[in-house]
Amino acid sequence: MKLTFEGANMREIIDEMRSVIAASHEYRKIAETRSEAPDPVPEATVQEAIAPVDKPVEKPVEKPKERTAKQKENDERLRVAAKAKQAAKSKPKPAPEPEPEQEDVFKEVDPAEAVKTRQKTLEDLQTAYANGHHKEVLELLSRFGNGAKSFRELPVDAFVPIREAIDNGALA
Numbered sequence: 001m002k003l004t005f006e007g008a009n010m011r012e013i014i015d016e017m018r019s020v021i022a023a024s025h026e027y028r029k030i031a032e033t034r035s036e037a038p039d040p041v042p043e044a045t046v047q048e049a050i051a052p053v054d055k056p057v058e059k060p061v062e063k064p065k066e067r068t069a070k071q072k073e074n075d076e077r078l079r080v081a082a083k084a085k086q087a088a089k090s091k092p093k094p095a096p097e098p099e100p101e102q103e104d105v106f107k108e109v110d111p112a113e114a115v116k117t118r119q120k121t122l123e124d125l126q127t128a129y130a131n132g133h134h135k136e137v138l139e140l141l142s143r144f145g146n147g148a149k150s151f152r153e154l155p156v157d158a159f160v161p162i163r164e165a166i167d168n169g170a171l172a
Contacts, residue, residue, distance in 0.1 A: 003020065005017055114156070114159070114160075117159055117160060117163050118156070118159045120163070121159045121162050121163045121166065122151055122159075124166050124171065125137050125140070125141075125151060125162070125166075125171075126151070128171040133171050136170060136171050137171070140162050140165055140166075140170055140171075141153075141154065141162075143165075144158045144161045144162045144165065145158045145162070146158070
């Protein structure tokens with residue numbers, strides 16, 4: 001521990017030192033009074049705690065009864081069922097089957113036709129969303145748009161399958 005004293009002259013510094021020393025002595029006195037052990041427990045109380053009971057117990061403690069064979073079988077069935085339940089929980093769930101790869105339909109489609117399809121699909125999606133078909137629109141976006149959450153995030157190749165789904169009644 002390092003203490004630094006500041007003052008305008010030597011007298012002020014010495015006064016600060018004396019106040020620190022006095023405070024230190026008071027702190028030691030307080031610490032010593034706290035560290036003193038509390039009053040010991042009277043000897044009579046200790047003897048009463050150790051002394052045996054004068055009166056015997058009226059009803060002796062019963063020994064546990066031997067379990068019957070039927071109870072043991074039931075316990076075993078419960079243990080087996082619990083282990084089976086735990087094993088079923090620990091088994092990994094099978095992964096969902098991946099959706100089949102979609103063909104790249106724009107290779108065969110005219111670019112002008114693709115633009116028309118995109119515009120019509122966007123209009124239909126926006127209209128459906130405005131009319132309260134939020135879940136259906138978002139499902140189409142996530143299913144065919146690789147998880148897109150808005151129309152702007154849709155890749156160009158997603159509009160043809162979305163258009164087909166709309167034509168098949170996905171928004172109805």
